[in-house]
Amino acid sequence: MAAIELTNENFRDTIDNNDVVLIDFWASWCGPCQSFGPVFEAASEKNPEMVFAKVNTEEQMELAANFQVRSIPMLAIFREQIMVFAQPGALPGSSLDQLVEQVKQLDMDKVRADIAEKQEKQG
DSSP: OOOEEOOHHHHHHHHHTOSEEEEEEEOTTOHHHHHHHHHHHHHHHHOTTSEEEEEETTTOHHHHHHTTOOSSSEEEEEETTEEEEEEESOOOHHHHHHHHHHHHHOOHHHHHHHHHHHHHHHO
């Protein structure tokens, strides 16, 4: 499945209605972004049960600002509406495949418990 274009308008709906969403923040002038694009598309073909989305940081400046994107490409991953990964830099295909597998294996009950514990300590 090809990556979808993510915008301010469809962001919340995309996150809320899909179990796993991988987001590639990119720009047309960015060389590493252009290199990462095919790697991201290949991963989307291997994982049709996941949503792969792209955010053009030149067109979606507000969305990029909300994620505090300072360097592109940047990859963010949501699972069950929780951001479980965010990191700048282009990944090789094998690393992206490993990351996808790690996200699939996450114990989301533990993730939610860890978040609740952190919030209690800060509260």
